[in-house]
Amino acid sequence: MADTNLPNAPRAQSAIVAESLTRNFGDRAAVDHVSFEVTQGEVFGFLGPNGAGKSTTARMLTGFVRPTSGRALIGGFDVATQASAARRLIGVVAEEANVYADLTVLQNVLLMAELHGLPKLQRLTRASELLQTFDMHERKKQKGRELSKGLRQRLMLCMALVSDPKVLFLDEPTTGLDVVSTHMIREVIQRMNRERGMTVFITTHNMEEADQLCHRVAIIDKGKLAAIDTPAALRNRVSSMRSVEVRFAQSGIQPQDVMAEPIGKVVIAANGFKVFAPDPGRVAQEIATRASARHLSIESLNTLSPSLEEVFMSITGGAHGSH
Ligand SMILES: Nc1ncnc2c1ncn2[C@@H]1O[C@H](COP(=O)(O)OP(=O)(O)O)[C@@H](O)[C@H]1O
Numbered sequence: 662m663a664d665t666n667l668p669n670a671p672r673a674q675s676a677i678v679a680e681s682l683t684r685n686f687g688d689r690a691a692v693d694h695v696s697f698e699v700t701q702g703e704v705f706g707f708l709g710p711n712g713a714g715k716s717t718t719a720r721m722l723t724g725f726v727r728p729t730s731g732r733a734l735i736g737g738f739d740v741a742t743q744a745s746a747a748r749r750l751i752g753v754v755a756e757e758a759n760v761y762a763d764l765t766v767l768q769n770v771l772l773m774a775e776l777h778g779l780p781k782l783q784r785l786t787r788a789s790e791l792l793q794t795f796d797m798h799e800r801k802k803q804k805g806r807e808l809s810k811g812l813r814q815r816l817m818l819c820m821a822l823v824s825d826p827k828v829l830f831l832d833e834p835t836t837g838l839d840v841v842s843t844h845m846i847r848e849v850i851q852r853m854n855r856e857r858g859m860t861v862f863i864t865t866h867n868m869e870e871a872d873q874l875c876h877r878v879a880i881i882d883k884g885k886l887a888a889i890d891t892p893a894a895l896r897n898r899v900s901s902m903r904s905v906e907v908r909f910a911q912s913g914i915q916p917q918d919v920m921a922e923p924i925g926k927v928v929i930a931a932n933g934f935k936v937f938a939p940d941p942g943r944v945a946q947e948i949a950t951r952a953s954a955r956h957l958s959i960e961s962l963n964t965l966s967p968s969l970e971e972v973f974m975s976i977t978g979g980a981h982g983s984h
């Protein structure tokens with residue numbers, strides 16, 4: 662048999678491998694047999710609500726937390742048994758990380774460059790480059806303690822990138838940040854991925870962020886992997902949860918007054934209703950056209966996408982046998 666599926670072939674293409682990663686705290690599994698692979702050059706999102714196990718997974722992949730069982734590989738190196746080889750490939754912005762408060766912006770980056778063994782001449786060039794990229798150059802003499810949360814996070818990105826890592830780990834890098842810093846961080850991540858082929862592992866609880874940045878997304882729920890796919894495919898899975906919500910100036914208008922036939926579930930509300938449909942844009946158009954023909958005035962008409970919570974309920978509910 663000419664079977665080319667070789668289970669033991671080296672996975673040279675995988676930047677990150679999680680093999681049945683498990684971590685118990687007491688008798689609870691914070692991460693429960695989680696397996697996935699991230700291809701070189703991929704931006705991979707790890708999405709889940711608070712307490713789902715995102716940070717614990719990121720910490721096992723970067724060698725800060727030892728797995729109870731299972732294995733993590735970075736660039737083919739085992740994070741537990743080949744720790745220094747694996748660590749040389751990575752840059753990390755951890756959830757609880759901080760900058761040195763008494764050092765200046767520039768000193769923080771230079772220190773990190775030194776810890777990574779960059780030659781002295783290269784340190785300043787590389788640090789200046791990164792500070793410019795993150796629009797921090799003017800502040801290079803400011804102390805760490807004087808920085809706002811957004812600026813601190815930008816500085817931490819500089820520190821994580823100073824060694825030119827092959828794989829960048831970011832644990833909720835934009836949570837609670839101002840718009841400018843959030844935009845800048847997302848933009849630089851995308852650019853580094855595009856221009857340098859840098860692999861990115863990013864945890865977030867923001868569906869929009871995952872949608873915008875990631876080639877693929879894994880959804881983790883209560884320590885277990887619930888889904889892994891492209892953002893578009895994930896959204897399609899829950900297309901049945903898209904809806905149109907309409908409110909009329911008049912009361913007592915029924916769905917059949919403005920729709921040929923209800924497409925999905927209908928929820929009646931005060932002065933209007935909400936109807937679930939995979940193609941809410943088309944339904945909204947139909948409602949508007951028919952309402953206008955009947956001289957009904959629409960107060961508001963909105964198409965709604967499922968929230969992250971709803972995506973979760975749909976995906977984890979699906980795992981229990983419904984379709
Ligand atoms: N050091 C720890 N000791 C005990 N429990 C922990 C520890 N770290 C995380 N947990 C628990 O493990 C679960 C997953 O946490 P975490 O990985 O931080 O989730 P997330 O990053 O998705 O919010 C939570 O219930 C959390 O309370």
Ligand SMILES: [Mg+2]
Nearest residue numbers: 715716717756
């Ligand atoms: Mg976390």
